[in-house]
Amino acid sequence: xxxxxxxxxxxxxxxxxxxxxxxxxxxxxxxxxxxxxxxxxxxxxxxxxxxxxxxxxxxxxxxxxxxxxxxxxxxxxxxxxxxxxxxxxxxxxxxxxxxxxxxxxxxxxxxxxxxxxxxxxxxxxxxxxxxxxxxxxxxxxxxxxxxxxxxxxxxxxxxxxxxxxxxxxxxxxxxxxxxxxxxxxxxxxxxxxxxxxxxxxxxxxxxxxxxxxxxxxxxxxxxxxxxxxxxxxxxxxxxxxxxxxxxxxxxxxxxxxxxxxxxxxxxxxxxxxxxxxxxxxxxxxxxxxxxxxxxxxxxxxxxxxxxxxxxxxxxxxxxxxxxx
Amino acid sequence: xxxxxxxxxxxxxxxxxxxxxxxxxxxxxxxxxxxxxxxxxxxxxxxxxxxxxxxxxxxxxxxxxxxxxxxxxxxxxxxxxxxxxxxxxxxxxxxxxxxxxxxxxxxxxxxxxxxxxxxxxxxxxxxxxxxxxxxxxxxxxxxxxxxxxxxxxxxxxxxxxxxxxxxxxxxxxxxxxxxxxxxxxxxxxxxxxxxxxxxxxxxxxxxxxxxxxxxxxxxxxxxxxxxxxxxxxxxxxxxxxxxxxxxxxxxxxxxxxxxxxxxxxxxxxxxxxxxxxxxxxxxxxxxxxxxxxxxxxxxxxxxxxxxxxxxxxxxxxxxxxxxxxxxxxxxxxxx
Numbered sequence: 001x002x003x004x005x006x007x008x009x010x011x012x013x014x015x016x017x018x019x020x021x022x023x024x025x026x027x028x029x030x031x032x033x034x035x036x037x038x039x040x041x042x043x044x045x046x047x048x049x050x051x052x053x054x055x056x057x058x059x060x061x062x063x064x065x066x067x068x069x070x071x072x073x074x075x076x077x078x079x080x081x082x083x084x085x086x087x088x089x090x091x092x093x094x095x096x097x098x099x100x101x102x103x104x105x106x107x108x109x110x111x112x113x114x115x116x117x118x119x120x121x122x123x124x125x126x127x128x129x130x131x132x133x134x135x136x137x138x139x140x141x142x143x144x145x146x147x148x149x150x151x152x153x154x155x156x157x158x159x160x161x162x163x164x165x166x167x168x169x170x171x172x173x174x175x176x177x178x179x180x181x182x183x184x185x186x187x188x189x190x191x192x193x194x195x196x197x198x199x200x201x202x203x204x205x206x207x208x209x210x211x212x213x214x215x216x217x218x219x220x221x222x223x224x225x226x227x228x229x230x231x232x233x234x235x236x237x238x239x240x241x242x243x244x245x246x247x248x249x250x251x252x253x254x255x256x257x258x259x260x261x262x263x264x265x266x267x268x269x270x271x272x273x274x275x276x277x278x279x280x281x282x283x284x285x286x287x288x289x290x291x292x293x294x295x296x297x298x299x300x301x302x303x304x305x306x307x308x309x310x311x312x313x314x315x316x317x318x319x320x321x322x323x324x
Numbered sequence: 325x326x327x328x329x330x331x332x333x334x335x336x337x338x339x340x341x342x343x344x345x346x347x348x349x350x351x352x353x354x355x356x357x358x359x360x361x362x363x364x365x366x367x368x369x370x371x372x373x374x375x376x377x378x379x380x381x382x383x384x385x386x387x388x389x390x391x392x393x394x395x396x397x398x399x400x401x402x403x404x405x406x407x408x409x410x411x412x413x414x415x416x417x418x419x420x421x422x423x424x425x426x427x428x429x430x431x432x433x434x435x436x437x438x439x440x441x442x443x444x445x446x447x448x449x450x451x452x453x454x455x456x457x458x459x460x461x462x463x464x465x466x467x468x469x470x471x472x473x474x475x476x477x478x479x480x481x482x483x484x485x486x487x488x489x490x491x492x493x494x495x496x497x498x499x500x501x502x503x504x505x506x507x508x509x510x511x512x513x514x515x516x517x518x519x520x521x522x523x524x525x526x527x528x529x530x531x532x533x534x535x536x537x538x539x540x541x542x543x544x545x546x547x548x549x550x551x552x553x554x555x556x557x558x559x560x561x562x563x564x565x566x567x568x569x570x571x572x573x574x575x576x577x578x579x580x581x582x583x584x585x586x587x588x589x590x591x592x593x594x595x596x597x598x599x600x601x602x603x604x605x606x607x608x609x610x611x612x613x614x615x616x617x618x619x620x621x622x623x624x625x626x627x628x629x630x631x632x633x634x635x636x637x638x639x640x641x642x643x644x645x646x647x648x649x650x651x652x653x654x655x656x657x658x659x
Contacts, residue, residue, distance in 0.1 A: 216409035219376050224423035225397025238413045
């Protein structure tokens with residue numbers, strides 16, 4: 001009996017709350033170290049470089065200097081007294097990339113959400129061979145982006161692509177279209193491939209939400225003779241909204257930093273070049289580390305703002321309607 | 325307001341037959357309880373009546389009208405689910421209005437119907453709340469209120485009290501009994517595995533086992549004249565003592581049954597059976613003693629709540645005359 005109070009005393013200096021916090025810290029520590037290496041360090045390095053004049057010649061020997069905000073925006077007086085603006089923020093090429101990225105993100109995520117919801121609704125119904133179909137639907141998602149980009153590149157090719165061939169035979173077009181090369185169709189090509197690839201992902205996330213809706217609720221609606229469309233709008237959609245919100249935010253983050261698909265499918269196309277691609281080109285191909293880093297940093301900021309905004313809007317709506 | 329008739333109704337899921345030919349008539353305004361152990365098919369039978377499941381063979385009719393192929397929403401039924409099935413994102417009022425057809429009824433009419441149902445169940449003050457802001461009992465009231473607004477001719481309850489705690493179950497049981505009293509021309513079918521609910525609520529009880537009807541009758545009939553050892557053991561609490569073999573042989577039966585209140589506790593050696601008291605449960609009003617007379621399970625006898633018997637005391641048990649139930653080897657009653 002006497003040893004017990006002593007043992008309890010030994011730990012009395014730390015409250016249970018503190019003990020828990022300590023344990024939690026040690027469980028989190030490996031992840032924090034990992035994140036520091038793979039996320040925080042590159043991010044800080046990138047931001048640092050964006051305020052320098054580093055280039056391919058100076059980046060590795062350390063002979064670069066601070067340049068302040070010059071990479072972002074700089075006013076240079078000309079000899080005649082007028083001012084010439086330089087920097088990423090006044091660069092039309094950069095703004096073209098921003099516009100492309102936003103356009104791509106909004107359109108692809110919207111299409112994928114709608115199609116994903118439709119696919120999820122189908123997969124949620126009971127039918128023979130559902131397990132097989134569920135697995136099959138995931139195939140596009142499982143293929144690496146580089147592979148699917150190359151594959152679609154061939155399919156969309158103007159000379160020997162199967163898609164042009166099919167469209168020609170159906171007399172929908174009079175002559176082959178260079179889908180990936182033409183400025184007016186390049187974005188469409190990118191959207192087709194991205195939607196094809198990512199709809200399964202959206203469908204799966206939304207399906208998880210759909211399966212949380214109790215069957216009783218549909219049965220109650222059936223007994224009341226409520227039209228299925230009304231049930232969808234008034235019952236299903238409000239109940240899966242949290243799942244859709246999560247799916248959309250995941251996709252939006254992915255879409256805003258899209259790189260691989262565009263880099264492979266439509267290289268050097270002004271019509272599709274995105275923020276990630278232009279920053280990559282500046283750094284790797286032109287050796288403009290400082291300018292590329294400035295672009296990366298802006299991309300990071302834009303994504304951060306999007307995420308905060310989205311979470312904030314989602315929260316407001318969720319508490320307003322109750323959610324689950 | 326419907327007389328419900330089931331004729332040789334069968335239901336199979338794939339190769340598994342879960343309802344094996346049920347013949348049953350439920351009279352207008354009757355409160356019928358389907359009771360049985362889990363997996364006996366009672367919920368499935370209810371779902372066949374509702375139309376949520378299709379009937380494999382046989383015929384279901386309401387007032388002589390064949391219902392097999394009528395849509396659930398056209399059958400004039402309302403159902404209360406075990407899980408309440410309330411829409412979590414709608415207020416109580418919206419929940420109750422959602423199911424009502426807008427056709428032919430104005431908004432005011434709709435409001436009035438909801439208010440009337442809410443008044444009946446005393447949930448007027450909850451109309452603007454969301455389901456998650458309600459207690460279990462309140463949710464169940466709302467679910468019942470939603471069903472009432474449909475003005476059904478048949479009311480179906482699928483284990484409506486199973487998710488409530490014991491005290492609330494008793495309260496809600498009384499409310500449902502009152503509801504039946506207030507809506508006398510509405511036929512009600514109530515599914516439960518709880519034989520106390522069955523006994524207290526039913527006009528008639530239908531005992532089911534393995535997809536077959538074992539016995540249909542008033543609670544008193546089932547209690548007093550069970551037509552099988554299964555019904556004898558299922559209806560009544562504590563369950564009827566069933567004794568087999570040598571203990572039953574003197575009565576010319578394979579099994580004899582005797583309820584705990586029909587056994588007199590007498591001195592050791594005086595009664596028909598005797599043995600030590602191995603357990604007792606005192607409920608205050610009654611004291612149930614468990615006597616090991618050599619049967620598989622101890623025999624339960626009821627004594628007064630103030631009487632006490634020490635564990636291990638040997639006592640004799642004497643059945644009251646004419647209270648013994650005799651069954652043959654197949655579990656059927658002997659005349």
